Amino acid sequence: MNGPVIGELAQRLDEAQVRGKDILSLADTHEIDIDQAYRIQQELVERRLARGESLTGVKLGFTSQAKMAQMGVSEVIVGRLTSGMRHSHDSMVDIGQFIHPKVEPEIAYRLARDVDGTVPIESCVDAVAAAVEIIDSRYRDFRFTYTDVVADNTSAAGYAIGPWQKFSDVNNRPVRLSVGSTEVTGSTNAILGDPARALGALEDVAKRRGIPLRAGYIVLAGAATAAIGLTAGPVDCQIEGLGPVSFIGSVS
Ligand code: 0L1
Ligand code: MG
Numbered sequence: 001m002n003g004p005v006i007g008e009l010a011q012r013l014d015e016a017q018v019r020g021k022d023i024l025s026l027a028d029t030h031e032i033d034i035d036q037a038y039r040i041q042q043e044l045v046e047r048r049l050a051r052g053e054s055l056t057g058v059k060l061g062f063t064s065q066a067k068m069a070q071m072g073v074s075e076v077i078v079g080r081l082t083s084g085m086r087h088s089h090d091s092m093v094d095i096g097q098f099i100h101p102k103v104e105p106e107i108a109y110r111l112a113r114d115v116d117g118t119v120p121i122e123s124c125v126d127a128v129a130a131a132v133e134i135i136d137s138r139y140r141d142f143r144f145t146y147t148d149v150v151a152d153n154t155s156a157a158g159y160a161i162g163p164w165q166k167f168s169d170v171n172n173r174p175v176r177l178s179v180g181s182t183e184v185t186g187s188t189n190a191i192l193g194d195p196a197r198a199l200g201a202l203e204d205v206a207k208r209r210g211i212p213l214r215a216g217y218i219v220l221a222g223a224a225t226a227a228i229g230l231t232a233g234p235v236d237c238q239i240e241g242l243g244p245v246s247f248i249g250s251v252s
Helices: 003-019 034-050 065-071 146-151 197-209
Strands: 055-061 077-082 091-094 102-111 125-135 156-161 174-179 182-187 218-223 233-239 242-250
Touching (some): 003 146, 077 197, 091 156, 102 156, 102 174, 102 197, 125 218, 125 233, 156 242
Parallel strands (some): 055 218, 091 242
Antiparallel strands (some): 102 125, 125 156
């Protein structure tokens, strides 16, 4: 697959996000390998940066054994977070901008220094927080292949972070996420058995895929429960000893 085709597919995904209109799987018409999928993702994110957004972090997907098995893969996927996706705790989030958004309760880590392989990634982290990630696949009905979802920046669409706390062990913490009257519960150990493992998994994939990990970045470690639909009204996430983090879904 040559450069112009990579650009054309990134453009297709970008237009889907900007217009809030879904598209069909790229795999229906193109054979895409995983390296090409990360190149499409890179070009897709560059379009956001060209519109004035800045990089704020990275996120992991496929961090549960069940999801990896479902997709037939054995490595996590990594996407990029930008300033345009950031929402403050307790803010209003216009859900009309999305196609079919869902939310997930997550652990967020904050990098205090660049990850360059000279020290363990854990020593680059200074803080941890509860987070809600908004995912919004640009593909119709959330139907995608492994390479499709990597190209689509791992469905990244938004996030809100609760109060930061000093970096510590947050494994085996009960988690609760509600959207209006719909509630899911789980545990932080659903994230790779321990969310701290997400850091090593991230470092490995980021190194192989040429994704820089910079001081100040937020790392969304992965979902602690299945995602639930985002509808208008209050969204609230509680993780024992962390959080809370909330926002209101609004329709303009
Ligand atoms: O952040 C996530 O867990 C989502 C990864 C992409 C897969 C999906 O959209 O369900
Ligand atoms: Mg997620």
